[in-house]
Amino acid sequence: SPRIAMSTDAAPAELTPEQQDSLLRQLEFYFCDLSFPFDEFLKGQAAEDGSIAASVIAESPRIVTLAPGLDAAAREALLLSLAAKSDSVLVAASGAHFKRRYPLPAEDPAATHSVYIAGMPKDADEAKVTAMLTEAKQAHTFVPIVSVRRLRDLQKTRAFTGHVFVECEDATKAAALAKACMHGAVDCKKAKLLCEFFSSQATSIVDQRAKRASGGAPTKAGGPAAESAKHAKRPREEVPEVEVERGCVLAFEGVGAEASRDAIKELCVKHGGESSVAFVEHYPGNAGGYVRFAAAAGATLALTALAASPEDVGGAAPTWRLLGEEEEVTYREKTKKHKKGDKGGKGKGKGKGKG
Structure with a gap:
């Protein structure tokens, strides 16, 4: 591509194709899943449609560094031009704002019926991955396959990473795809439901930020917020509370008289995957109970398999269902109360009651 020349008060400045690529990568990084959802400064600049003024991005210290010799207007014009090459950032209808091409992870309606897959060939385009x-x-x-979204390395080269988001028609088919990947039917390194991936990714980022905050270590350079910290005093960023992932608890009814927790766990692990079961609630002689999975993906895989082909537990084949959101909230609150009760009942006797 041709070099772009912009005039300043001093002398003409030229940006090489490599410099332009770096600018585009930085622009995409500001709006990516790893940065934008956690950049309170940038989100605070958003218009009603979620777009950010190009002038705000053009004033970022990192952008200024990557575009030497260009004034603010020239940087803004160049960024708007480069956005045409992006597969993740769009120029909004105003012609002077940028916005994400895809919804935020927490708001993505496709996440419940999509799968994150790692380890696909880096040079495989959407058609090749689909094939x-x-x-x-x-x-x-x-x-x-409804759609395929390839992910780029936005911290170094902007090259494709071999990680993809694959959208299916519904949650059942997404669970089947994840299971096929995990069982070796697809040549890849790992796979999980996209909603689970988004949840674990957010938890990891929040944990990292909390550790940096508590340790007094500087936050790794990221969006304009991090870069502008030394130029203006801003209130300390609060660590957002991460919601507990829903869709992780299965209820069962109709196990045989000989059923045990170990047998129920073994059955669920068989279909949900190794280490997928966090806890089994079942008491000897009872026909029903609950199984709490470590992640929604495991619960979905187990439920899909057991609904399609019921299996005996203790001499009878139980029915299985996924708890609704309100049911799961009630179940978790009840479990927490029981745990607190157990701790209180142990009574370590630290108090000196005078009774």
């Missing part, structure tokens, strides 16, 4: 998946041995359980 690889539809040619898999168990493809009949999850096709058709």
Whole structure:
């Protein structure tokens, strides 16, 4: 591509294709899932439609550094021009704002019926990834593929990473695709439901930020907020509370008289995956109970398998269902109360009651 020349008061400045690529990568990083949802400064600059003025991005110290010799107007014009090459950032209808192409992770309606897959060939485009998946041995359980989104390395090279988001028609097919990947039907390194991936990613980022804050270590350079910290005093950023992932608890009814917690756990692990079961609530002689999974993906996989082909536990094949959101909230609150009661009942006797 041709070099772009912009005039300043001093002398003409030229940006090489490499410098332009760096600017585009930085622009995309500001709006990516790893940065934008956690950048309170940038989100605070958003218009009603979620877009950010190009002038705000153009004034970022990092952008200024990457565009030497260009004034603010020239940087803004260049960024708007480069955005046409982006597959993740759009120029808004105003012509002077940027916005994300995709919804924020916490607001993405496709997350419940999509799968995150790592370890695909880095040079495989959307058509190639789709072909690889539809040619898999168990493809009949999850096709058709609705869409494929390839992820880029936005911290270094902007190259594709081999990580993809794959959208299916519904949650059942997404669970089937995740299971096929985990069982080797698709040549990849790992896979999980996208909603689970988004949840774990957010938790990890929040934990990292909390550790930096508590340790007094400087936050790693990221969005304009981090870069502008030394130029203006801003209130300390509060660590957002991460919601507990929903869709992790299955209820069962109708196990046999010989059923045990170990047998129930073994059955669920068989279908949900190794280390997928966090806790089994079942008491000897009872026909029902609950299984809490470590993540929603495990619960979905187990429920899909057991609904399609019921299996005996203790001499009878129980029915299974996923707790609704309100039911799960009630269940978790009840569990917390029981735990607190147990701790209180142990009574370590630290108090000196005079009774």
